[in-house]
Amino acid sequence: MSNPDHPPAVGVLDQGPELIFPPGFLWGAATAAYQIEGAATEGGRTPSIWDTFSHTEGRVVAGHTGDVACDHYHRMPSDVRLMAELGLKSYRFSVSWPRVQPGGSGPANAEGLDFYRRLVDELLGHGIEPWLTLYHWDLPQPLEDAGGWPARDTAGRFADYAELVADALGDRVTYWTTLNEPWCSAFLGYGSGVHAPGRSDGADAVRAGHHLMLGHGLAVQALRASRPQAQLGITVNLYPVTPASDAPADVDAARRIDALANRFFLDPVLRGSYPTDLAADLREVTDFGHVRDGDLAVISTPLDLVGVNYYSRHVVAAPVEGAEPEPYWRAPSCWPGSEDVRFVTRGVPVTDMDWEIDAPGLTETLRRVHEEYTDLPLYVTENGSAFVDAVIDGQVDDVDRLAYFDAHLRAAHEAISAGVPLRGYFAWSLMDNFEWAWGYTKRFGMVWVDYDSQARIPKSSARWYAEVIRRNGLAAQ
Numbered sequence: 001m002s003n004p005d006h007p008p009a010v011g012v013l014d015q016g017p018e019l020i021f022p023p024g025f026l027w028g029a030a031t032a033a034y035q036i037e038g039a040a041t042e043g044g045r046t047p048s049i050w051d052t053f054s055h056t057e058g059r060v061v062a063g064h065t066g067d068v069a070c071d072h073y074h075r076m077p078s079d080v081r082l083m084a085e086l087g088l089k090s091y092r093f094s095v096s097w098p099r100v101q102p103g104g105s106g107p108a109n110a111e112g113l114d115f116y117r118r119l120v121d122e123l124l125g126h127g128i129e130p131w132l133t134l135y136h137w138d139l140p141q142p143l144e145d146a147g148g149w150p151a152r153d154t155a156g157r158f159a160d161y162a163e164l165v166a167d168a169l170g171d172r173v174t175y176w177t178t179l180n181e182p183w184c185s186a187f188l189g190y191g192s193g194v195h196a197p198g199r200s201d202g203a204d205a206v207r208a209g210h211h212l213m214l215g216h217g218l219a220v221q222a223l224r225a226s227r228p229q230a231q232l233g234i235t236v237n238l239y240p241v242t243p244a245s246d247a248p249a250d251v252d253a254a255r256r257i258d259a260l261a262n263r264f265f266l267d268p269v270l271r272g273s274y275p276t277d278l279a280a281d282l283r284e285v286t287d288f289g290h291v292r293d294g295d296l297a298v299i300s301t302p303l304d305l306v307g308v309n310y311y312s313r314h315v316v317a318a319p320v321e322g323a324e325p326e327p328y329w330r331a332p333s334c335w336p337g338s339e340d341v342r343f344v345t346r347g348v349p350v351t352d353m354d355w356e357i358d359a360p361g362l363t364e365t366l367r368r369v370h371e372e373y374t375d376l377p378l379y380v381t382e383n384g385s386a387f388v389d390a391v392i393d394g395q396v397d398d399v400d401r402l403a404y405f406d407a408h409l410r411a412a413h414e415a416i417s418a419g420v421p422l423r424g425y426f427a428w429s430l431m432d433n434f435e436w437a438w439g440y441t442k443r444f445g446m447v448w449v450d451y452d453s454q455a456r457i458p459k460s461s462a463r464w465y466a467e468v469i470r471r472n473g474l475a476a477q
């Protein structure tokens with residue numbers, strides 16, 4: 001950090017007795033390869049669907065691409081030093097599939113793997129636990145050309161890739177998550193098309209979701225065979241879904257969206273079955289003929305942990321005649337079989353993504369996963385917020401982001417008090433980065449990135465988070 005002696009921006013840590021987290025709680029921050037690495041054509045890396053998508057006119061705000069991003073590929077050692085200065089116990093990063101296996105099949109690219117070997121060594125050298133995500137949305141383009149995730153073969157390719165990464169890094173990485181947010185890959189990538197590869201077909205989105213989970217299960221089996229000591233899991237993005245009223249039609253709208261957003265993934269992975277109401281809702285879209293005997297057994301291969309990404313809540317209502325469809329995650333094409341459900345805004349404070357701030361939803365989500373699905377250890381693998389930041393006198397005083405983290409950590413603590421085996425928390429994100437279809441226009445980082453000079457400035461939230469980590473807790477309110 002530029003000024004480790006700077007006091008926390010607000011005095012939340014200096015009031016009252018502390019809210020202490022369990023010993024060994026894994027405090028971390030997360031990033032993803034395409035969002036930070038840059039070096040898109042270096043070291044043998046070939047294009048992913050996000051290179052193609054971002055270079056297609058009109059797909060990403062202002063034509064931004066991940067070509068350079070935060071230039072982390074070249075600045076990795078100093079970025080790790082920054083993590084160490086913040087006191088991070090763990091760093092969650094993703095491996096770029098087309099960097100380590102160009103084209104998505106065939107042998108490993110030694111130069112690509114070497115980057116991650118150096119990253120992991122650097123982290124371990126600073127006492128930071130590496131947390132490796134295998135897939136954070138950068139499917140090698142040739143695999144998309146061969147059908148992408150709607151094609152069954154992609155699941156097998158993913159397992160091969162997982163094995164190759166395990167061979168190279170399994171001796172020094174304990175924590176592995178297969179997929180990051182398969183809902184986004186399936187429904188934003190193949191349903192609404194606002195994410196790469198930009199296709200829009202409900203049946204393809206459902207097939208993609210299934211094959212992502214199949215790839216997850218196959219990868220877990222491959223990893224388990226090659227690295228029996230590893231801690232293996234998946235990261236899902238979950239939302240509490242609340243009906244706008246008690247009216248039966250609103251309650252049914254909430255049930256439908258919950259099925260597509262949450263249970264579509266939780267049920268197969270943790271129960272080995274699809275929810276029956278989901279299949280009924282989707283009967284006009286697909287007959288689930290893509291699900292083969294044995295798939296659900298593979299998908300529900302036992303795990304060691306579950307990663308939960310939490311940002312906001314969905315509040316929904318029954319359709320009304322003539323209502324205008326809304327953009328982005330509310331786009332009807334994200335919700336096959338439920339296209340006419342209305343997403344309701346409650347007028348509560350929102351982030352720069354227009355996502356409602358709802359910290360109690362984190363407690364609710366963690367409790368639900370634990371109480372309805374599993375006793376496995378849970379980790380919040382992402383939680384954070386975009387706000388408009390400004391550098392003033394060399395400082396970024398991001399009070400809104402800091403308050404967001406503070407409220408959500410209190411909610412996480414409440415879940416622990418209610419019996420949830422929550423073992424860690426990763427702030428999204430370590431630094432500002434390429435926010436997908438929004439390019440560099442949305443800043444989620446605890447560390448400001450100047451995209452011209454690539455200078456990093458820890459924001460107030462970073463200094464505050466360092467203090468939370470140091471104390472392993474927060475002040476009681």
Ligand code: IFM
Binds near residue numbers: 181309428435436444
């Ligand atoms: O930036 C993304 C991340 O890649 C996945 N989870 C949500 C974040 C904010 O949109």
